[in-house]
Amino acid sequence: MEHTFLQSVTFKEGTLYILDQTKLPTITEFLEITEIEDAWDAIKQLKVRGAPAIGIAAAYGLLLGLKNAPEENFDSFYGVLKENLTYLETSRPTAVNLFWALKRMDERAKLEREKPVAEIKAALEEEAHLIRQEDEEVCRSIGEHALTLFHDGMTVLTHCNAGGIATAKYGTALAPIYLAKEKGWDIKVYADETRPLLQGARLTTWELMQAGIDVTLITDSMAAMVMHKGLIQAVIVGCDRVAANGDVANKIGTYGVALLAKAHNIPFYVAAPTPTVDLDTKTGHDIPIEERGMEEITEGLGKQTAPEGVKVFNPAFDVTPHELITAIITEKGIIKGNYQEELPKLFI
Numbered sequence: 148m149e150h151t152f153l154q155s156v157t158f159k160e161g162t163l164y165i166l167d168q169t170k171l172p173t174i175t176e177f178l179e180i181t182e183i184e185d186a187w188d189a190i191k192q193l194k195v196r197g198a199p200a201i202g203i204a205a206a207y208g209l210l211l212g213l214k215n216a217p218e219e220n221f222d223s224f225y226g227v228l229k230e231n232l233t234y235l236e237t238s239r240p241t242a243v244n245l246f247w248a249l250k251r252m253d254e255r256a257k258l259e260r261e262k263p264v265a266e267i268k269a270a271l272e273e274e275a276h277l278i279r280q281e282d283e284e285v286c287r288s289i290g291e292h293a294l295t296l297f298h299d300g301m302t303v304l305t306h307c308n309a310g311g312i313a314t315a316k317y318g319t320a321l322a323p324i325y326l327a328k329e330k331g332w333d334i335k336v337y338a339d340e341t342r343p344l345l346q347g348a349r350l351t352t353w354e355l356m357q358a359g360i361d362v363t364l365i366t367d368s369m370a371a372m373v374m375h376k377g378l379i380q381a382v383i384v385g386c387d388r389v390a391a392n393g394d395v396a397n398k399i400g401t402y403g404v405a406l407l408a409k410a411h412n413i414p415f416y417v418a419a420p421t422p423t424v425d426l427d428t429k430t431g432h433d434i435p436i437e438e439r440g441m442e443e444i445t446e447g448l449g450k451q452t453a454p455e456g457v458k459v460f461n462p463a464f465d466v467t468p469h470e471l472i473t474a475i476i477t478e479k480g481i482i483k484g485n486y487q488e489e490l491p492k493l494f495i
């Protein structure tokens with residue numbers, strides 16, 4: 148039986164509803180957002196997070212910025228649209244889905260430019276809903292392809308949260324776990340806590356427990372030991388941007404997990420929706436890595452955990468070189484190496 152997923156981002160009658168992921172796992176609360184500034188803040192503060200969910204939220208957030216846009220002619224309307232696009236693009240720099248979704252909204256507006264502005268606004272709402280619906284289908288397809296690499300009774304390790312609440316539904320890295328349960332398989336999960344914001348401890352464990360899936364929480368520093376003990380048969384993670392050569396940006400700590408997997412001869416899989424593949428970014432060196440505030444590290448556990456004035460480096464992502472990636476699992480199939488040549492075929 149299919150699990151009933153909580154939808155982290157929805158839009159209805161001019162209101163953007165966002166599951167506030169900063170309150171999980173103890174409080175399940177939805178924000179009712181009617182202003183683009185609040186949509187921007189929700190993305191910036193990771194109230195909505197996860198590359199696909201960020202793209203969906205940005206598309207809906209754009210609608211909020213357009214509700215009072217002038218309707219006399221296309222050019223004046225489009226000027227306001229571009230201002231709002233640029234504003235939303237400043238919320239977070241790494242997940243390419245944000246830019247992909249906003250570009251798609253921009254292109255839809257231009258496609259409809261001959262219509263009355265009121266109809267263009269309706270078309271843009273339709274496009275945002277399409278982005279969300281398509282993501283749901285993409286994630287399920289990623290799960291189906293990933294299942295061909297998994298088997299009943301295995302244990303996988305994941306880092307951060309690439310689950311249902313990071314997407315429209317199912318997740319990317321967690322999609323095969325949910326589909327495995329639908330098939331009656333027993334796949335166990337080890338979830339890295341994922342410091343500093345604890346997406347693994349707070350979100351992945353919460354999601355999987357809600358679905359009745361066997362999940363074990365470990366600290367990031369325990370990943371090596373559980374692999375060494377032979378407890379892990381595969382690693383699967385999500386991603387925020389895949390460069391043209393197959394280098395992958397994902398939550399900070401992913402690179403270390405990939406190195407550990409290599410050292411223990413454990414396959415390392417990246418679940419990647421096509422919109423997360425960015426052929427315009429040539430290698431991982433070209434991916435902008437978001438740096439966030441020091442308080443996420445020095446106060447993130449609810450108390451001061453470092454001396455006042457300590458220097459802090461807080462990159463929210465790192466880059467895993469393509470050489471460490473066993474396969475990139477997309478909704479269109481599984482790519483096992485040769486990424487420079489194979490990734491462009493996703494767009495044919």
Ligand SMILES: CSC[C@H]1O[C@H](OP(=O)(O)O)[C@H](O)[C@@H]1O
Nearest residue numbers: 196197198309313385386397398
């Ligand atoms: C399904 S994409 C999830 C991806 O996004 C996360 O980053 P953040 O929590 O900062 O939005 C993380 O990198 C996950 O792998």
